[in-house]
Amino acid sequence: MSSRGTLVKVAVPMVAAAAVGAVVLVTASADGPSRGAEQRQSVAGSGGVAKAHMGDPDDPATWRLPIEAYVPSKANTRLIAGARDTLIDACMEKAGFAEWAPALDLPDLGGKTLTDWRYGVHDAGQVAKRGYHPDAAEQEAYDAAMEAGAVDESGADEGQLKNCVAQTDGEVPAIAEDDLAQQISGNAYAASMQEPAVVSVFEKWATCMGDKGFSYKKPMEASDDPRFNDPSRVTDLEIATAKADVECRDRHDVEKTWYDAEVPLQQAAIKKHQSELDVLKKDNKAAVAKASAARAPR
Numbered sequence: 001m002s003s004r005g006t007l008v009k010v011a012v013p014m015v016a017a018a019a020v021g022a023v024v025l026v027t028a029s030a031d032g033p034s035r036g037a038e039q040r041q042s043v044a045g046s047g048g049v050a051k052a053h054m055g056d057p058d059d060p061a062t063w064r065l066p067i068e069a070y071v072p073s074k075a076n077t078r079l080i081a082g083a084r085d086t087l088i089d090a091c092m093e094k095a096g097f098a099e100w101a102p103a104l105d106l107p108d109l110g111g112k113t114l115t116d117w118r119y120g121v122h123d124a125g126q127v128a129k130r131g132y133h134p135d136a137a138e139q140e141a142y143d144a145a146m147e148a149g150a151v152d153e154s155g156a157d158e159g160q161l162k163n164c165v166a167q168t169d170g171e172v173p174a175i176a177e178d179d180l181a182q183q184i185s186g187n188a189y190a191a192s193m194q195e196p197a198v199v200s201v202f203e204k205w206a207t208c209m210g211d212k213g214f215s216y217k218k219p220m221e222a223s224d225d226p227r228f229n230d231p232s233r234v235t236d237l238e239i240a241t242a243k244a245d246v247e248c249r250d251r252h253d254v255e256k257t258w259y260d261a262e263v264p265l266q267q268a269a270i271k272k273h274q275s276e277l278d279v280l281k282k283d284n285k286a287a288v289a290k291a292s293a294a295r296a297p298r
């Protein structure tokens with residue numbers, strides 16, 4: 001990627017982080033395999049249309065939801081974006097705008113996968129230092145990248161940029177719009193909180209938090225507390241709250257219960273929209289193939 005000039009962001013549709021293709025669902029019980037070891041157990045989803053996977057049962061970041069089979073992985077997203085940036089950059093230079101350059105990729109911030117922080121914070125060591133805030137170095141790098149790519153001062157012609165983007169679309173198409181996949185993901189997440197098992201475990205979590213001196217009804221109420229919204233300040237109260245939060249989550253297996261409730265909801269929605277999702281998956285697979293060819297040494 002070129003480093004010339006001031007950076008400008010070229011819009012690329014964002015997708016769920018670290019999605020994977022073939023995945024399997026694990027159902028764990030109290031008398032099942034020991035926690036901490038990688039578990040792999042295949043269980044067909046609704047009509048066999050979608051499956052999920054749990055790696056380390058103690059680490060939600062290693063879990064995968066069924067919908068992730070229908071969105072590109074983070075690596076493939078970056079592959080496509082990188083290939084497109086290179087082509088657009090070359091087109092702009094050829095048109096006489098050598099100072100124009102694509103924006104650098106934004107660094108990771110917070111959860112590294114779709115499930116990492118989906119059900120709340122879970123790393124006791126991290127929250128003891130940062131509460132509900134992302135890692136300090138990650139936040140600094142993210143803020144710096146955002147500032148660097150906020151304004152294009154290269155003087156590049158907007159019409160020419162549109163022409164170069166259109167030309168690139170013909171060689172390496174952008175990631176297909178995944179509104180349906182995102183909708184399924186969001187709806188299942190919201191609906192899962194109404195499932196009896198999740199309602200019950202939330203009540204247990206709330207009682208546990210109350211015993212520690214914190215009054216919240218649901219786990220996300222703690223992390224969404226307005227007192228913890230300042231991005232540049234982590235208070236002792238926030239750290240104490242987050243530590244208690246993680247302890248109560250672990251005691252009552254909140255994340256696993258929540259995940260188990262969401263998986264079948266996603267599977268049902270995927271089955272309903274299977275043909276549309278298959279087209280989305282096919283289009284994105286084609287985009288990845290074209291991006292790989294464009295990036296290959298010539």
